[in-house]
Amino acid sequence: MKIVSAIKRVPDEIQLRLQTRFPEAAFIFCHGMGEAKYYLEEADVFITYGEDLDREKIQSAKKLKWIMVLSAGMDLMPFDEIAKRDILVTNVRGIHAQPMAEYAISMLLQVSRKAKTLIQQEQKAEWSRRPVMNEISGRTMVLLGTGAIQQEVARLAKAFQIKTIGVSKSGKKKPHFDQTFPVQQLDLVLPLGDFVVATLPSTPGTRYLLEEKHFKEMPKRAIFLNMGRGDLVSSEVILNAVRQKEISHAVLDVFEEEPLPEDHPLWREENVTVTPHLSGISPHYVPRGFDLFEKNLSVFISGDGELRNIIDPKRGY
Amino acid sequence: MKIVSAIKRVPDEIQLRLQTRFPEAAFIFCHGMGEAKYYLEEADVFITYGEDLDREKIQSAKKLKWIMVLSAGMDLMPFDEIAKRDILVTNVRGIHAQPMAEYAISMLLQVSRKAKTLIQQEQKAEWSRRPVMNEISGRTMVLLGTGAIQQEVARLAKAFQIKTIGVSKSGKKKPHFDQTFPVQQLDLVLPLGDFVVATLPSTPGTRYLLEEKHFKEMPKRAIFLNMGRGDLVSSEVILNAVRQKEISHAVLDVFEEEPLPEDHPLWREENVTVTPHLSGISPHYVPRGFDLFEKNLSVFISGDGELRNIIDPKRGY
Incomplete structure (x- = not known):
């Protein structure tokens, strides 16, 4: 069995561990698709970020049985061709949960506890205990989305004794949420949110879901945090809400x-914090992705156990 | 029974709640000792931050049976006079645990996730995803001290899947610690600390406990955080450790x-973060202090249950 990886800079220890654990497989670790494409023809298994595959490459990979996508977004995958060939596709759904949950808690602490003010004071060597560091403990968080990422956000929030209220399409109960509501009840839930945290993907149902009235519904002390997709709400609406002091702060990782x-x-608005879409980035990303791959490979070879994160190529998720 | 409070700005709702719940008591809420001293003579119970009492005041308070100190440090209390009169003293030990634990987690996130760099980028409207946001999840924390504050730090750390190793005089097992060691084994434990968090009070045993060699023992990636007392380690030693890159960062709230x-x-050292001794400050401080007082008052009046945080005036703690 030939396993070809197009992932750049896979640490030596991971390469060695895989080769040792699966002697029946021949691994070819390539530095990106530019190199990997020469080995596609012989590949039984292909490991990729999923942005570099097209119909022609799938056609050339005649023996391909499994594509492991080291990513969660798969907008660029040629699923029609993949479906035709009945190739197994798995991804790393959930791998972003840990860094994104840390991002959310970290940014809520940063804003609540006046980190920017304290850093400014430090730059001026100013010893002042006036800035009021609000605690996040014991507050209420409204989470838009109740998937893997938000479950991890909610789990950490619960450690801070934060009340967690989830909003999703179905409103179905999920772990670490005190309450969950369907999106139709959004207007009833937003007034409760000291923190409103969004991780929603971009779909016809979520695009510009949040409008002016929703920010009016939030408490004036609310911190709004968006680390899902930028088209959940227009910049215009956020800027107005912050300038009109309908909410106290917006933390934005997506635009x-x-x-x-x-x-x-947005860059220059005092009560807006901008980060460059990095909530999901983690130095542990590749190791965690290969951990998942390793578990799946063991199932794939032995036939024992259940493969994780199987993607239906007809639906694309 | 007369209850005199010298605490400034006690919120109306707290005053009202106490008066309603304890109709047998007459409450006199004063704006500081300047006002309260006129009522001391008739006071059965006195509520104070403890810095404003002296021997003369205790002598003038002839009916005094209980001093509720809304503070944890009591260096300035005239304990000899208090012991002579057998006056009950209670304090709010443990009240700092929540804000201080939030402070610790917040600052470790701030440093690990490069908040200062990201804020600088934001000020320049610079979209760069180069800063590596390290996760705190899954790392190892060495906690110097295993009391109420550190138990709360450890509890939050465990939510982030951080391994918690405590160091105390006795090395006795405490909740939320994976392991605990006596201080004699400090040298063995420090090399494990991705984070080294100190909350030790100032005692003959802790004064300048940390020396040059201890920072050499920590991993080079270590973040050292001190929110206990400034005389745990000299600024000189910290500055050297950071400049020699023996540790990656020091977060200091005490000096x-x-x-x-x-x-x-220290103000100007790149890999040192200075905050003005505010880790224990919380907008919830007075309400939490009066919550404790209320519980104790109910026991004090009824004689049912157990008083919390009784101080032995002979030992002063």
């Missing part, structure tokens, strides 16, 4: 246009 | 001299 243009007013 | 002088090199 309608990325990179956020240098002259965009 | 040998406070306020930290404006020209002190």
